[in-house]
Amino acid sequence: MPETDHPRMGRPTKGPAFFPTLTLLFLLGPVLAGLLGTLLPSFGLLRPSGAAAFSLEPWTALAEWPGLARSLWLSLKTGVIATLIAFVLAVLLVAGWQGTRWFKVAHGLLSPLLSLPHTAAALGLAFLIAPSGWVARLMSPWATGWNRPPDILVLNDPGGWSLIFGLVLKELPFLLLMLIATLPQLQVRDRTNVATALGYGAVLGWCLTVLPGAYRQTRLPVYAVLAYAISNVDMALILGPTAPPVLSIQILNAMNDPDLGLRAPAAAAALLQLVLVLVALIIWKAGEVAGATCVQALLWRGARGNSLAFRALKPIGLSTVTATAVLLFSGLLAHFLWSVTGRWRFPDVLPQSFKTRTWDRAGEDLLFTGFTTVSLAFLVAVVALALVIGCLETEHRRGRAMGTGGVLILYIPLILPQISFLPGLQILLLLAGVNHGIWPVAVAHLVFVLPYVFLTLAGPFRAWDRRLATVASALGHSQQSILWRVKLPMMLAPILIAIAIGMAVSVGQYLPTLLASGGRVETLTTEAIALASGGNRREIGVWAITLTFAAWIPFLFAYALPALMFRNRKGMTNG
Amino acid sequence: MDKAASQSGLTLSDLSVYRRSGEKLLQVNAHVLPGRTLTIMGPSGIGKSTLLAAITGTLSPDFRCSGSVRLNDRELMQVPPEKRRLGILFQDHLLFPHFSVAQNLAFGLPPRTKHRRARVEQALEDIDLKGFASRDPASLSGGQRARVALMRMLLSEPEALLLDEAFSRLDQDLRARMRRLVFAKAEQAQLPVIMVTHDQEDAEAAAGDILRFPPPLAT
Numbered sequence: 001m002p003e004t005d006h007p008r009m010g011r012p013t014k015g016p017a018f019f020p021t022l023t024l025l026f027l028l029g030p031v032l033a034g035l036l037g038t039l040l041p042s043f044g045l046l047r048p049s050g051a052a053a054f055s056l057e058p059w060t061a062l063a064e065w066p067g068l069a070r071s072l073w074l075s076l077k078t079g080v081i082a083t084l085i086a087f088v089l090a091v092l093l094v095a096g097w098q099g100t101r102w103f104k105v106a107h108g109l110l111s112p113l114l115s116l117p118h119t120a121a122a123l124g125l126a127f128l129i130a131p132s133g134w135v136a137r138l139m140s141p142w143a144t145g146w147n148r149p150p151d152i153l154v155l156n157d158p159g160g161w162s163l164i165f166g167l168v169l170k171e172l173p174f175l176l177l178m179l180i181a182t183l184p185q186l187q188v189r190d191r192t193n194v195a196t197a198l199g200y201g202a203v204l205g206w207c208l209t210v211l212p213g214a215y216r217q218t219r220l221p222v223y224a225v226l227a228y229a230i231s232n233v234d235m236a237l238i239l240g241p242t243a244p245p246v247l248s249i250q251i252l253n254a255m256n257d258p259d260l261g262l263r264a265p266a267a268a269a270a271l272l273q274l275v276l277v278l279v280a281l282i283i284w285k286a287g288e289v290a291g292a293t294c295v296q297a298l299l300w301r302g303a304r305g306n307s308l309a310f311r312a313l314k315p316i317g318l319s320t321v322t323a324t325a326v327l328l329f330s331g332l333l334a335h336f337l338w339s340v341t342g343r344w345r346f347p348d349v350l351p352q353s354f355k356t357r358t359w360d361r362a363g364e365d366l367l368f369t370g371f372t373t374v375s376l377a378f379l380v381a382v383v384a385l386a387l388v389i390g391c392l393e394t395e396h397r398r399g400r401a402m403g404t405g406g407v408l409i410l411y412i413p414l415i416l417p418q419i420s421f422l423p424g425l426q427i428l429l430l431l432a433g434v435n436h437g438i439w440p441v442a443v444a445h446l447v448f449v450l451p452y453v454f455l456t457l458a459g460p461f462r463a464w465d466r467r468l469a470t471v472a473s474a475l476g477h478s479q480q481s482i483l484w485r486v487k488l489p490m491m492l493a494p495i496l497i498a499i500a501i502g503m504a505v506s507v508g509q510y511l512p513t514l515l516a517s518g519g520r521v522e523t524l525t526t527e528a529i530a531l532a533s534g535g536n537r538r539e540i541g542v543w544a545i546t547l548t549f550a551a552w553i554p555f556l557f558a559y560a561l562p563a564l565m566f567r568n569r570k571g572m573t574n575g
Numbered sequence: 576m577d578k579a580a581s582q583s584g585l586t587l588s589d590l591s592v593y594r595r596s597g598e599k600l601l602q603v604n605a606h607v608l609p610g611r612t613l614t615i616m617g618p619s620g621i622g623k624s625t626l627l628a629a630i631t632g633t634l635s636p637d638f639r640c641s642g643s644v645r646l647n648d649r650e651l652m653q654v655p656p657e658k659r660r661l662g663i664l665f666q667d668h669l670l671f672p673h674f675s676v677a678q679n680l681a682f683g684l685p686p687r688t689k690h691r692r693a694r695v696e697q698a699l700e701d702i703d704l705k706g707f708a709s710r711d712p713a714s715l716s717g718g719q720r721a722r723v724a725l726m727r728m729l730l731s732e733p734e735a736l737l738l739d740e741a742f743s744r745l746d747q748d749l750r751a752r753m754r755r756l757v758f759a760k761a762e763q764a765q766l767p768v769i770m771v772t773h774d775q776e777d778a779e780a781a782a783g784d785i786l787r788f789p790p791p792l793a794t
């Protein structure tokens with residue numbers, strides 16, 4: 001070992017890591033506090049009345065909730081089935097079409113849909129598949145004979161199938177893009193070429209040679225999707241069954257009930273929701289093993305995946321993914337049409353007359369809420385950005401990348417169900433008397449924005465050529481100067497993308513906004529969901545379109561600004 | 576030690592680089608006089624770039640170093656990298672892609688330099704790139720980029736020069752010219768130079784001591 005150990009770069013490398021500590025605090029603080037705020041009341045402690053004694057009474061009260069067992073089953077069923085379908089379809093598309101022109105087209109279509117708010121997607125689907133929706137109109141009366149909207153339950157069907165449909169539509173783009181992101185590191189072309197040369201069909205060859213590696217890297221995003229699908233509130237409110245609803249809606253209803261006595265059983269139910277997600281993850285894990293065994297079995301049987309059944313999988317992948325994009329975009333188009341519709345009789349495919357009155361009437365309200373939404377999103381995204389850059393710079397200076405443990409921590413807020421800890425956070429905020437105004441909402445949003453901003457920036461920051469820092473410091477520049485004058489300007493494009501993603505995440509938040517403000521801060525998402533139950537399609541259209549653009553417009557800046565600023569810098573456009 | 580301290584030039588005394596595991600990569604003892612060049616040769620992966628990083632003070636935390644580096648009577652080991660006054664050139668030239676050519680050069684000027692624009696203009700003329708001030712570095716040829724990187728480094732007024740395979744991306748003809756330019760500038764400013772290279776011709780052109788790793792077996 002060296003006798004003298006010179007401090008690297010003449011600076012101490014130990015000492016408190018300010019940014020990582022602060023980030024961890026903002027990331028996990030609200031989660032842990034929220035869990036505590038859920039745990040205590042569910043055992044009789046921390047009651048609104050002030051009385052506190054350990055008891056199992058909330059649990060016995062919970063057991064008597066009407067339809068509890070059915071709610072549990074519905075949550076599990078919709079979540080697992082939706083995630084499975086979305087995952088399989090994503091794999092089929094990538095396996096069968098990757099590297100083709102069609103794949104590029106599908107990729108291009110789905111990319112913007114990634115940041116489409118869940119609420120807008122769900123409302124759009126509702127517009128399409130409702131009895132008086134576009135699908136029914138396209139088929140009526142010539143195919144169905146309907147001259148008035150049929151009295152059938154498509155939306156909010158008791159079996160939860162329209163919810164599953166909506167979840168698949170919304171999660172397919174996410175899983176697909178996550179899967180695609182792993183490909184560059186997997187020498188896909190070499191591997192599939194070998195498989196093809198050995199006589200394997202495209203889909204099976206890809207599943208045997210690429211999928212294991214790709215899945216290892218998409219596992220956490222898949223778990224996050226599964227947890228969201230099981231425990232979400234926003235899509236379930238719009239598309240999910242009502243009598244009984246899924247568990248998360250039961251919890252939300254109890255939390256919003258004027259009867260404060262329902263809070264304790266609701267807290268117990270929130271813990272139950274957490275257990276349900278864990279159960280689903282265990283089921284999924286078992287599915288992973290079963291899937292791997294199947295693939296292995298195919299390998300040993302010598303299957304080449306050229307049979308008709310396998311070849312049929314290829315077109316299924318492309319057509320379902322294309323259909324997903326078409327449906328989501330049609331939903332948006334339907335929102336827009338409704339927002340400017342005067343009269344639109346059933347089975348007409350298009351409105352008879354147009355008017356802008358719905359927009360005019362929403363005017364000031366829409367503007368104010370839109371402004372609140374976007375400025376809140378910008379604030380949260382910029383704070384997240386500062387924390388994340390601080391963390392990544394600390395990492396760079398210490399030369400220690402955060403390990404797998406760190407990545408897991410980032411996924412905690414994405415995998416723990418929101419409905420399990422946000423009610424607890426609400427209870428604590430209420431007790432502390434700070435449940436007013438924009439700040440608690442901003443803190444709650446930050447929990448979910450931070451991971452996305454981190455995951456977006458970590459790649460580009462870590463891939464940055466360290467030798468540029470060496471050159472700059474040899475030229476006499478301090479670490480601060482290098483950060484501000486070299487690294488951050490070079491990172492402008494990923495930084496703006498990270499802000500846009502962070503803003504889209506914030507804009508789309510429903511539950512954190514609702515619970516952290518006690519319903520007093522209104523955003524485009526909370527308003528759109530509030531309108532959903534009323535069924536005024538014109539108004540819903542206005543708000544859903546505005547919501548979508550609030551999530552999309554930051555991306556316009558993110559793509560346009562670097563292209564404009566660095567239009568004379570070729571070295572800045574491809575990396 | 577006392578003798579070395581009284582000398583001007585770049586002195587490496589028992590400078591060693593280790594992996595974090597403690598495994599030693601290289602150890603060097605050398606004294607490079609102003610205007611002279613020490614050439615370091617050896618197979619790739621042996622730790623030559625790591626050794627230069629120890630000298631510039633930008634060693635990645637995966638490595639450690641021990642020993643001492645003295646530059647014209649200053650002990651460098653405790654000095655932060657931006658105060659060491661060492662210039663370094665890499666094979667990729669590493670111009671900052673978001674700056675223009677002139678901004679790249681200005682980035683190398685010490686903070687209190689007067690007449691910065693004039694200095695940059697003059698520097699461009701010196702390397703036959705008059706009129707290139709506002710050009711995008713990505714639009715330059717390899718040879719032009721190498722010259723800008725060299726000039727940027729010289730403008731920062733270094734007291735020693737480190738070359739990490741600085742010529743290896745250039746083709747034969749350009750390589751010889753660039754080499755002459757670098758050595759001429761070093762000679763003119765009386766800078767000690769440490770050059771890491773694979774190329775025998777580089778070593779011969781330097782006309783100085785050569786350190787080979789691993790050392791040839793004694794016969």
Ligand SMILES: Nc1ncnc2c1ncn2[C@@H]1O[C@H](COP(=O)(O)OP(=O)(O)O)[C@@H](O)[C@H]1O
Nearest residue numbers: 600617618619620621622623624625626635637
């Ligand atoms: N950041 C790093 N972390 C760990 N090992 C590294 C790092 N950079 C280089 N190495 C390893 O350290 C050894 C020395 O590398 P280097 O100094 O670049 O060699 P050379 O310049 O002689 O080719 C090599 O085995 C290389 O693989």
Ligand SMILES: [Mg+2]
Nearest residue numbers: 623624625739
């Ligand atoms: Mg090297």
